[in-house]
Amino acid sequence: MPGDSTAYIAARGPRIEEALEAAMPPAGVLPGPLHEAMRYSLFAGGKRIRPLLVLASAEAVGGDPESVLPVACAAELIHTYSLIHDDLPSMDDSALRRGRPTCHVVFGEALAILAGDALHALAFELAAQTAERAGAAATLRAIQEIAAAIGTQGMVGGQVLDLLAEGRPSLGRFGSWPADRRQGVYLVHRWKTAALIRACVRSGAILSGAAAAQIADLTACGEHLGLAFQIVDDILDETGDSGVPDKLTFPYAFGIERSRAIAQEETGLAIAALAGWGASADVLRGLAHTLLVREG
């Protein structure tokens, strides 16, 4: 049984926060309200799972976490942009996130949309800086990984399928989706959440000069880990206060008990993908376990 990753998170977390802080526009430059909105959502108590996975994956293949930090932070900026846009009135219409009013509630819809757009662009500007330490070719590969993971067959595509599955009236003319709820929820979660998490795990290794066989193992690890992560999120939403009953979720498609079992299976598969790896993969194994047993 892998240990937890508390020590790793304590060791790397502050460096990630510092790098995110350094990546943001300095105080006092125009346009102040935009920067305020970006910071409001970026520094809102996020767990920094995606940057931690980039770093842990780099370290698993003998890379230097400091060298992959810009791509790690880019993944967090992208995650933050997606949360801001998902919360908008025309999407999930969420007034609260992590117990605080959402970005559009505080700053208005226009600034929220633009804060998301600015974080999205800044992510790629930042990711390109990784070349200084990791080289141009590997950095471009990481940029392509991440861009593909958040596009029409990834994060954004998953959000669209999620909205279609809800049967929003405004989308009615496009017909209903999916035909099979259990197949549908797998596809939505793979695209909406697992694709970026898998890209994070792959990118950390790509930027560290990993071999193809290592990247193949990490691809499987990231895919299962990303799916497990979203299933656990679904379960926490269902059992917590913020239940969203009519969304395409694992508990709704499979029931809570079966969902718990699937999350455990997927975590097991993520760890099994690294079966041939030594102690260098302990941090990734620990993170997979920690993400399964978390309570928030």
Add this chain to the structure above:
Amino acid sequence: MPGDSTAYIAARGPRIEEALEAAMPPAGVLPGPLHEAMRYSLFAGGKRIRPLLVLASAEAVGGDPESVLPVACAAELIHTYSLIHDDLPSMDDSALRRGRPTCHVVFGEALAILAGDALHALAFELAAQTAERAGAAATLRAIQEIAAAIGTQGMVGGQVLDLLAEGRPSLGRFGSWPADRRQGVYLVHRWKTAALIRACVRSGAILSGAAAAQIADLTACGEHLGLAFQIVDDILDETGDSGVPDKLTFPYAFGIERSRAIAQEETGLAIAALAGWGASADVLRGLAHTLLVREG
């Protein structure tokens, strides 16, 4: 007096359309409505100014237009995403663009926001492909140019300042901006429009291995050309049917006649920046002239 660029546009335009078509997700793959929304806005009669400038700049320094095509198309995807988001009800609330209903009117707000987000991500995925012909280092530089040009001190920042200048009630607590309307309109146009146009002109040259002195000339050219382009847009909006009186525009700040003179001056400065260049820059000179005298 530079000639017009009709022949150049006729020669390169179809190749740009073909490359844009090839860059879009193939028909029949999920999620159909997202792809439909992306295509609706991308193939809506745009003039393809930004891709043409990337190609013309590459050719001005002896580069191969085919090699810079992915970045050229990326700039058009980004421009399209920005139009979709700018038109949203919470921003400019435009129901028509180029005589057709805007994306959110046809597809709903959620799909319009997500179509913009997907075009934004696809732009960077596509831009990274330029490395195959232009090399990884130059491609990364172009990606950084473009990402910076569309961020908080570029396209998105300019849109925020534009909204602040309008004094939207939802932005009220952030105070009014600018103190000086004539200074304000220069900054907004530089950020909102000229930054990306300048990045296009620079990127074409960077990807073609241009010397620093050439890039410096093209930077000045792109900056003046971008400003002239937006002033002409303002004038056409004012004299056409789609007047938006309370926006921060050159005609509103300086009057129509002075605005026409400034557009002419800026076009002259764009052409003058290439004074030491030979016939290879004729296409750029011609485009600058064509953009000044256009009627739509």
